[in-house]
Amino acid sequence: MASANLYFERQTRWRPLETAFWLAALLPFAVTPAYLSLASQVAITALFALSLDLLVGYAGLVSLGHAAFFGTGAYTVGLLAKHYWAEPLSGLLIAAVVAGIAGYALSSIIVRFKHLALIMLTLGVGLLLHEAANSASALTGGADGLQGFRVDSVLGFKFDMFGKTAYAYSLAVLFVSFLIARRIIHSPFGLALRGIRENAMRMPAIGAASQAHLRKVYTLSAAMAGVAGALLTQTTSTVSLEVLSFGRSADVLVILILGGAGRLYGGILGAIIYMVARDQFSGINPQYWYFWIGLLLVAVVMFLPNGILGGLNALYKKSK
Amino acid sequence: MLKKLAVVATAAAALVAAASVHAQQPVKIGIILPYTGQFADGGTQLDNAIKLYVKQHGDSVAGRKLEFIRKDTGGIAPDVAKRLAQELVVRDGVDILAGFLLTPNAMAAGDVSAEAKKFMVVMNAATSIITTKSPYMARASVTTPQLNESLGTWAATKGGVKKVYTMVSDFGPGHDAEQAFQAGFKAAGGEVIGAVRYPVANPDFAAFVQRAKDLNPEAIYVWVPGGAQPAALGKALSERGIDARKIKVMGQLELADESARKAMGDAALGIITAAHYDPDHQSARNRDFVKAYVAEYKRTPNFFSMGGYDGMHLIYEALKKTGGKTDGEALIAAAKGMAWESPRGPISIDPETRDIIQTVYIQRVEKVGGELQNVEIDKVLNVKDPVKLRMKK
């Protein structure tokens, strides 16, 4: 038992590189204040990617429909604000609960499947929810988006066009969620997940109930995605159908793979690189930037297999 | 005495220097459009017209040079559009926001225009309420109700249609169009015998057209988004045996635009559309515009281009009127009430709603000199946006 605790203790110790990373996350306030809106959207996407990593990287469940939970959180906050409950922090919690419930409900179906069927089922659910939201346009505002709401200030700070509040808020929420995710992964539960990912058949044999674990992580992942979606609505005071779209689900999966799944920081790194690259490329060439992004993805896979973190890890091991 | 003179001279010199520095500073215009993704073609046409206007009228107005910064939204992405608008204002220091093909993006950016008090010109997005988002916003394109309500009213009166079956795409703009058309049609005494909505993405119209045919209607009203769908719908109509010359097929201008007519062939004959601009509009101004556009871009302009062209005209004239001053108050005040002869016809900016007032043409596809063209059979002058008109009352 003692050695197990020691193991977890060693895993959860903060490495200096990590501390440096989070301190560096504060730099945009001072160094690039004109980029704070972008920074807050990167933080939100990073949180979304982190939530997907719990599924893909740790539990081994690939999902092509994670935007369903992102969008659920986003619309929850929007609808609350429209009906006169515009306080952000409580809105965030409510969104997490609603998305978590949705995740739990869906997990009963989803976790029974594997491989391509799993991927396509998650895709199907995402598409169905998107269509449903489109049909319920009286409720959701349809393709034009939900109109007539504005989210209140958080702790007295307004969400203005300079983005300071937006970034500070998103970064704080990202950090807290990250701590939670870190805790979970470096725990017996997290180890069980990784065991399930590696060999789902053996796990029940050593007493780790497979399906229950998967349902738990699915719920958690959904709740976290819902928080990310809620953040987006709160920081921009806009929400429209595209928060539920296949494009969003596909984007976040690409970002996670780019950064490296199953390495905790992969989603965050992927979000930073992908969104900054996209912003810069489309600034240089609004019409053909897809080409450069495509090239980036191709290059990363060729030279850094298993994502950027995976590739760096391999290089680091080789150099030892 | 000399000291006083020196002070005055220095002050005068400083003033002149300041004025000339001010005059040297370019007017920055941020253009937000979908340059990639499924709406890219509209973005391309709009941007082309912007570039054409600048080429024709020079890149300086009221002594100041114009600088353009272009940003891609990639499609419907209000969070991105809002961020881009914010960055244009905060990072790039733009004076004017322009472009806006899609409604959700225009709505989101409207918040920024209102907060930062920047003049904003919507060059395509067609939902009525957009202009209510910011008091510094003007629109140079069209609103969906302007076209569709006018068509509905015309159909029930001069069009001689008593009963109609409506078919629209199942999303925001489709619902708006359906509502507008039915409102105009019913108010003028017509009856809607049935309505159906088809999915936005990749619909195969055959089933829906068959449903329409089963009811054997006197007229069918259709709304589809531009791109591939008008042609697909037209083909479905002809494949199911609906002859647009016998059953009146009516819709918004995209239904009978150039690419749709080309793809449908003779099956397009007889289709009636309501348009605020058609490249075949017979006026000297339009002929010159189309000629210049085709020479520059090897393509015929369409209503996207018209929005861009007139939007730029609005910006130029507003700047001329304010003498180069770029604060939102001055520019919007200059824009209100501005009236001019555009290649599409006479247009003006409503001082109350800051939205566009223009002529709606009712046109029918006919063969002119062996080619399929939209021929104007009627027109409604000085159409204001009916939804905002009703909102006022």
Added chain:
Amino acid sequence: MQSLVGVLFDGFAYGMLLFLLSVGLSVTLGMMNFVNLAHCSFAMVGGYAAVTLVNSYGWPFLATLPLAFVAAALVSVVLERLLYRRLYRASELDQCLFTIGIVFISVAAASWFFGTVQQPVSVPDYLRGSVEFMGVRFAVYRMFLIAVALAVTAILVFSLEYTHFGAKVRAAVDNQRMARGLGIDVDRAFMITFALGGGLAGLGGALAIEIVGLDPAFAFTYLVYVLIVVAVGGLGSIGGSFAAATVLGISDMAGKYYFPWLGAFLIYLVMVALLMWRPAGMFGKR
């Protein structure tokens, strides 16, 4: 009754289009387990090849179809030899990322070379319009589409079941290691199959223009439908793709006719239901 026949016919034709677009992906995914999300880019290559030949060189539409096939097949072989081979050992996630990168590049390239405009293609007059038979209208182009798809299916099935090469391909799909052990040149078999799959996608892309149009976003738009057909049909199965495409096409069309408010839902509901019933696909081997 007449409308039912009409709906079945239209749905079947739409299904055949999906089949042509998807069968290549089903076979290559089943055979080599290589996730090629750029499959619809091959369709786009075929589509643009056909459009260029018709509009710029005045070729008759029918003549462009074999060339659309060849062009797409060539592109897929080049891509396979130069790039894809290095990724056979890579993880599925990496393969996804790589091929998505290829899709992005292809979309940008299409915008660059052809612009963002919808590409019209004028099919010859004898393929337009419809004929009436027993009170039901049958669109001529759709009949043509069905004929082409059935011919392709016949050729595919024949070559798989009755030729030497087909036997090698089937062996490689069933058990790659064993096949290699028996001296079958699996790499070559795969290259040819890949080319065939890409070529068929190209053919599908060219045929699709008349029904759904062509623009640079095509590579993305149809990816979802192709994946649905492949998953529902079962990897590596031609019969599976055929059945899945037929079921999906007909239920999509029937749904829209009888339950229009369900609209787009139906195709996804059918997919979810079928996958829950048969996770490995209707005719899947794994």
